[in-house]
Each structure stands twice: as structure tokens, then as C-alpha cells.
Amino acid sequence: MVHPADGEAWRHFNVKHADFARDPRNVRLGLSTDGFNPFNQKATPYSCWPVFVTVYNLPPSMCMTRPFIFLSLLIPGPTSPGKTLDAFLRPLVDELKSLWDVGVSTYDSFRKQNFQMRAALMWTISDFPAYGMLSGWSTHGRLACPYCMDRTKAFYLKNGGKICFFDCSRQFLPFDHSFRRQRDRFLKGKIEKDSPPPHLSGHEVFQYICKVENVPPIGPNKKKLPGFGSTHNWFRKSIFWELPYWQTNLIRHNLDVMHVEKNIFDNIFNTVMDVKGKSKDNTKARADLSLYCKRHELQLIERNGKIFKPPASYTLSKDKIKILCEWIKQLKFPDGFASNIARCVRLKDYHLHGMKTHDCHVFMQRLLPIALKELLPYVVWSAITEVSLFFRNICAPSICEADMRNLEKNIVTTLCKLEKIFPPAFFDCMEHLPIHLAYEARVGGPVQYRWMYPFERYMYYLKNMVRNKARVEGSIVEAYLISEISTHCSYYFPQNIPTRMNRAPRNDGYCSNGSKERLSIFFQGRPFGPRQRLAVIPPKDLNAAHLYILLNCDEVSPFLQRFDSEIIQSHPFLTEAQLDNLREREFPAWLKALASTASNGMDNRLAQLAQGPSRSVQTYRGYFINGYKFISQKYGSHLKTMNSGICVKGSCYNDHERDYYGTLTEIMEFEYLGRGNNVVLFRCDWYDTEKGTKIDPYYGLVNVNHQSRLKSSSYEPFILAQQATQVYYATYPSVKRDKLNWWAVSKTKSSMIIEEFDYYQENNIVLQEDKQSFSVEIVIPIELDDTSIMVRPDPLEEVESVDLHLVQNVGEKRKASIDDENINVEFLESEEEEDIESVNSSDTESEDEYSGSE
Numbered sequence: 001m002v003h004p005a006d007g008e009a010w011r012h013f014n015v016k017h018a019d020f021a022r023d024p025r026n027v028r029l030g031l032s033t034d035g036f037n038p039f040n041q042k043a044t045p046y047s048c049w050p051v052f053v054t055v056y057n058l059p060p061s062m063c064m065t066r067p068f069i070f071l072s073l074l075i076p077g078p079t080s081p082g083k084t085l086d087a088f089l090r091p092l093v094d095e096l097k098s099l100w101d102v103g104v105s106t107y108d109s110f111r112k113q114n115f116q117m118r119a120a121l122m123w124t125i126s127d128f129p130a131y132g133m134l135s136g137w138s139t140h141g142r143l144a145c146p147y148c149m150d151r152t153k154a155f156y157l158k159n160g161g162k163i164c165f166f167d168c169s170r171q172f173l174p175f176d177h178s179f180r181r182q183r184d185r186f187l188k189g190k191i192e193k194d195s196p197p198p199h200l201s202g203h204e205v206f207q208y209i210c211k212v213e214n215v216p217p218i219g220p221n222k223k224k225l226p227g228f229g230s231t232h233n234w235f236r237k238s239i240f241w242e243l244p245y246w247q248t249n250l251i252r253h254n255l256d257v258m259h260v261e262k263n264i265f266d267n268i269f270n271t272v273m274d275v276k277g278k279s280k281d282n283t284k285a286r287a288d289l290s291l292y293c294k295r296h297e298l299q300l301i302e303r304n305g306k307i308f309k310p311p312a313s314y315t316l317s318k319d320k321i322k323i324l325c326e327w328i329k330q331l332k333f334p335d336g337f338a339s340n341i342a343r344c345v346r347l348k349d350y351h352l353h354g355m356k357t358h359d360c361h362v363f364m365q366r367l368l369p370i371a372l373k374e375l376l377p378y379v380v381w382s383a384i385t386e387v388s389l390f391f392r393n394i395c396a397p398s399i400c401e402a403d404m405r406n407l408e409k410n411i412v413t414t415l416c417k418l419e420k421i422f423p424p425a426f427f428d429c430m431e432h433l434p435i436h437l438a439y440e441a442r443v444g445g446p447v448q449y450r451w452m453y454p455f456e457r458y459m460y461y462l463k464n465m466v467r468n469k470a471r472v473e474g475s476i477v478e479a480y481l482i483s484e485i486s487t488h489c490s491y492y493f494p495q496n497i498p499t500r501m502n503r504a505p506r507n508d509g510y511c512s513n514g515s516k517e518r519l520s521i522f523f524q525g526r527p528f529g530p531r532q533r534l535a536v537i538p539p540k541d542l543n544a545a546h547l548y549i550l551l552n553c554d555e556v557s558p559f560l561q562r563f564d565s566e567i568i569q570s571h572p573f574l575t576e577a578q579l580d581n582l583r584e585r586e587f588p589a590w591l592k593a594l595a596s597t598a599s600n601g602m603d604n605r606l607a608q609l610a611q612g613p614s615r616s617v618q619t620y621r622g623y624f625i626n627g628y629k630f631i632s633q634k635y636g637s638h639l640k641t642m643n644s645g646i647c648v649k650g651s652c653y654n655d656h657e658r659d660y661y662g663t664l665t666e667i668m669e670f671e672y673l674g675r676g677n678n679v680v681l682f683r684c685d686w687y688d689t690e691k692g693t694k695i696d697p698y699y700g701l702v703n704v705n706h707q708s709r710l711k712s713s714s715y716e717p718f719i720l721a722q723q724a725t726q727v728y729y730a731t732y733p734s735v736k737r738d739k740l741n742w743w744a745v746s747k748t749k750s751s752m753i754i755e756e757f758d759y760y761q762e763n764n765i766v767l768q769e770d771k772q773s774f775s776v777e778i779v780i781p782i783e784l785d786d787t788s789i790m791v792r793p794d795p796l797e798e799v800e801s802v803d804l805h806l807v808q809n810v811g812e813k814r815k816a817s818i819d820d821e822n823i824n825v826e827f828l829e830s831e832e833e834e835d836i837e838s839v840n841s842s843d844t845e846s847e848d849e850y851s852g853s854e
Contacts, residue, residue, distance in 0.1 A: 173412055
């Protein structure tokens, strides 16, 4: 997983402030704030604004997690701070200035000496309205975009009365692009000749702000600066400009991908579904369409004194809306991947309601191309699919600079395609901001470290802290201090005591093979459900399972090569297919015979493996491994989740390889001689890789025909449990019968557990020779009532030089792990998914929304 330290903004900061970057113990910070209502949404409006500070000098497994998100300020309600936010941020900014200029005396327990630890604020994270409050640039009106500023081409709609960012994307195209010369698909008769607005440096922005601030305000109330709304949108000079290093930051305020994605999805989905009151294709939008565009087929028609709105190609008919809602109602996802989106469907009037932000995240990136493929024309579907793939690529846990530069170019073309389809009223500021998201991802690193998902979840955690509703802020602060104390104390508990710091993650099934003396094939996960024993397994299945185990055991490879050489020596003209047949028929018996000889060059472990497994096999309902939760198809048929989808790589790794897709039918554990020598195999029913699999050559969407299956005589039914990755299948909502047998395949990402040492090794960080789990123990004296309190946080530093001394974690605390997904989010929402992942609504609490700014 990529860390923010790999981004251009981090490296640029190191160059500009080499004295700060020279000591890797100096701390990099991020700040986030947003308002939330601690009561129910239908109760009296109340806006409480926590200000969070998070630490980036941590491995990916710990960065942006709850123990390392600190509540530094709590701005009381009941109203939003608005333009007075700087007054509340004054204590925090003064402390940040002190941490930069002077630092704080900190004790390094490894070097046995004090040092001055300094800190720097890298950027802020907030939704778009809070972006304006933090930056001082108003995010309302014609100049709402903080990147384009006064170079924007936004305008007011005559009938809609709102700001429109229609035809604002063509200026970002290359000068030789054909879209620049089209007069009839964008604004009437307009040819785009302008160049895109330049990216202003922090120094240039600061100089402009100083000029604006030096001009006295005008008007009776003196609330607006001269030129506001026409030449600039600055309404104040942000307090963050007082930080000495703020001008050198490449990114000072992040555009929140979470809220941008949700708003774009809402606009697309509500318009396609023609939701009354939420669709961007209403009567006023059609009236503006006739004024600004040349699309006669969509203009309003007047008959007998009534105005009719002709149906558009991008909206669904009532029959198709019914099909789509029924399709959403029967959707199933793997455990921990998403919430139960089927709960949002109301079949009474075929309407969707109550979709949370992460629901929109999953639907936008995974389901939207599947849901609309057979219901919309290809031109409309392809443009929407490109938007979906853009957000999927930009939310990837690992990104590279070349890919982000390609996204910067491709998203401009995609938005131009949308402008050729939808009316001008569809394009507000949110449809314009994706142009700048790829730039921020290229400069700032993965979005999982710069979006609102972890902070929104933390606000839900704070909301549950409110016990005295008459004293909201007091309840939150008191509960927060207790939580911090308990978290701090948990670092000093023994490892065998369960705490929030050593709690196993969801779907955790990782464990080693138990002993270094065992073979690598005996890798164990974690079964669940009652254990059942099969009396006798058929000899054909037993031989197939034993052969697969032998061929996939690393320690058996030398003997397999020896067997092949003997066969080739005695039969020099064998083809590769004939050699494979001989290997399948004779190798197990050859290895068993070799193990019985005296001088076989085989240790006792391989001799036990060569004897074969017991004919009595144990089976399980489910199995945790590789960060996935697998359930057999028979047991999971009545559940609201789908955990039986299996994907495994083919045997030939080349450009023409196709993955194998199937369903899990049985989870079988084979026992060999020796204590603990058990191997778990998945028995699967595979779909045909030739006739039953289709891959879209342009968008990469995978389809399988669930009626076309491989015959049991022509394939291997077993795979090792650790070889399996999880997928889920979804039907197509279609009115055509030729799509009834085809399912869309979506791969999921697991919460893979990686040893902390592997993270340091990948980043060329030198540790001590024993390669155990390490951390830095820092003792910070805090003055309180003339007494010195020794606070011992336990962060793991990310270092950039090889001479950093790391100390072994006191008391052999937990081994840190790296979550491959998300921050899915859980990602996503990492999703999570996220890259941060959301959880199923059947066994966890649903995500709540806090900000009304969406």
C-alpha cells in the first residue's frame, strides 16, 4: 500500500524544508473538521464542529485509524461557526507555530536523550462547504472552483437561476482535439480556443490574498471585499497563512473525494431514474437547453396550451425502472464488502431512499456499469462507465504517477462526453471538480489518506458519546478523555489480554503453519461452524486432492524435477501433454516408493507427506483466510450475503491467461501423518473459461455464463484455500432474454495482513538484525498544574534515512499489520474501503451521515 510519503507534495516539502526533514522523528499532521448533529436528523437543528488532527508518520496499518486521530478542538453549537472559524482555530494555530519554530522537548528512549520534536501541518481535509470556511475562498457562486478561480467559464442559467459549469471542460483538452471545434454539441456556435487555467503556487496565491486584504471593504455593512464574485471569491485571509511553511505546500486544502463522488452519483442516478424533485432534467432544464444548445429532439413541445417534455435517451422508462429496482432488491455482496443496499429499495412505488455515502461509493464504482448496460444506449452507458472507472482508479490503494497523468487527460474527455448528452442544468460545480481530483492524487498520494471517511466515522463515534443532551460538548469531551486514557493504558497490558489495540480485524483468518518444522503447504486459516466428518471420500477425489497438494508444495519441487528428468531420459520424444499425463498418473506413487527407500535424500516431513492423506475427511461450512470469509454455496444460499464466489489464477502466467471463476461447493480438510499436518482445500464448480467467459476489451468488465461449466473430467476441482480470492456475481437487469444466463463478475479486495517488517523492508528501512516488531517509544512531558506528567504514546515512525534507531516495542506489544484495502477504504469505504470497507447491515450498525452539505 502506498503511503503519503511517496507523494510529490511530501517530497517537495522535504526539499523546501531540509532542516525539518533531516530528523525523521519530526511529525507530519493533517487537519479535518466538519459539523454534525448529535441528535436525530429530525430533531432541533444543532451543529457541533470537532476539529481533528491525525498523524502521518505511521505505517499504513495505523495511519488514519481511530487511536491516531486526535480531537484537538470542539467548537460548540448550536450554529455553524461560519466566518468566525478562525477565532476558534486560534489556539491550535498558535500551538502549530510553536511546534514549528521551537518544538517540544521529547525523550527518545532508545538514544536515552531528549530532542526537540517539531511538527508541520501538511493539509486540511473537509467537504466542499467546509473547504471554503478553512481556505477563505467561497465555494459558492460562479467562482466556486478554487483551482480555476477567476478563469472559470461558469455562468447563470436564465430559467434555472443556478450556476452552471456546462462547457467548462473543453478548455482542458489538447488544442488539436476535435471536441474544441464542435459548434453544435456544446454551447451554440462556440469554438474553444482558450488554454486551461494555470496552477498557482502557494506564493502567488498568498501575494494575491494580501492585495485583496489591503483594499478596504465596501458597502453599508462592510462584509464583502471589492471585486468579490466577479474577479475573486476571497472573503477573508485564512489563519493558516500565518504558518511559516504554508506557502510552500503544494496542496493546502484537499477536495474530498467522498462527497464529490456521492454528489455526482446522486445527480447521475436521480436523472437516469427521473426522480421527481431530484432529477436535473426538469422543465426549466429543457427550457435552458433550447437557449444554450442545439438539440431539437429534447426541446419542449407545446400542445393545446400544455407543455410536454420529450423523453430523453438518458432516462429510463417506467418498465425499465421497475426492472432496475427489482434487480437491486436481490443484490448480494460478500461479508464486510458493503451494507445491504436492498434495504433502500421501496417496491411499492419503485423508489430508492436512504442510501448512505458508502452505498453510493459501492454503487458508483461497482454496480453502475452493470445496472445500466442493458437499459441505456451504448453512448450514454459508455460515458457513465468511464466516470465509474475514473473513481475506481483514483481510489485504488496503490497508484503511480503515470496512471494519474493519464486520468488527468481522460477525465476531461469523459466530462465532455457527458456534456454532449445531459442538459446544462446537470453540470454544477461537483461535475467540474473531478478535473482536479487526479492532480491532487498525483501530488498528494492515495485518496485514502485525504478523504472524510475515517473522520465521518469518528463523528458517529462522538455522537454515541452524548449522554447528557443538555450538555452535548461536555459529554463528548468527558467520554473522549476516558477513551484516550483507556487506549493509553492498553499499551502496557500483556499480549494475552484482549484490548482494542490487539482486537482481530473483521474476517481475520491469518495464522502461520504453526511451526517452522512443518512444510509450507500446511498453511492454516480459521474455520467456523460445526465440524463434520465424511466417512469415506471417493478414491478418485482423494487421489486428485493428494496430487494437487504435491504439485503445489514448494519442498516437493526438486523431486518433481527429478521425476521429470527420469521420464524424459527414458522417453525422449514425449510431448508436454503426455508428460503432464504421466506426472498425474505416476508421480504420487513414485514419490511414495522413493520415501520408503533408505537413501532417498528426503527428510521425515516429506516422507509423511508422500504417504498420502487419510480417507476420512473433515468438512466445514465456512473458512476465514486471506482476509476473506468463504462460505459453501449450499450453506450460504439462505443468507443475505454472497461468500461462495471464487477466483483463482490460471496455471500459465502470460498475456493470454484467463482467471478461473467458480463457486465454492465444499471446504475439506485433509489429514496427513504427523501432528497438525492438515491441509484445507476448496472444492469448486468452475465456469467454462473459453465459451462461458467474456471480457470487455475496452472497459475490462468480466461476464460468465453460469450455465456453461467445465466438466469434472477435464479440470482440477480442488485448490488450496490460500490460493482463493473472492468475487461476487450479479445478474444484468435486462429486458432481453439473451442476458439471462450471463452474470457480471466483480472482484473484491481483502484486508490482507502483512507483517510490519515487510512494510519497512519494502521502503528500504533498516531495522535491527532480529527482525522483530519494532516501535518508537517517546516520552513527552506535559506541564499541567506545575506537575510533569510522562505521556508514552506508541506510534511507529515512518523514516526516510537509514540511520534511524528504532527500539523494540515495550512488553512485546502487538504486531502491526497493514490493511491492503482501505481504508476501504474500507476504501475503500477504504470504503472503505475503503480502501475503507463498510460492513453488512445484518450484523453491524449502519453508517450515519453528519454533514448536511451534500
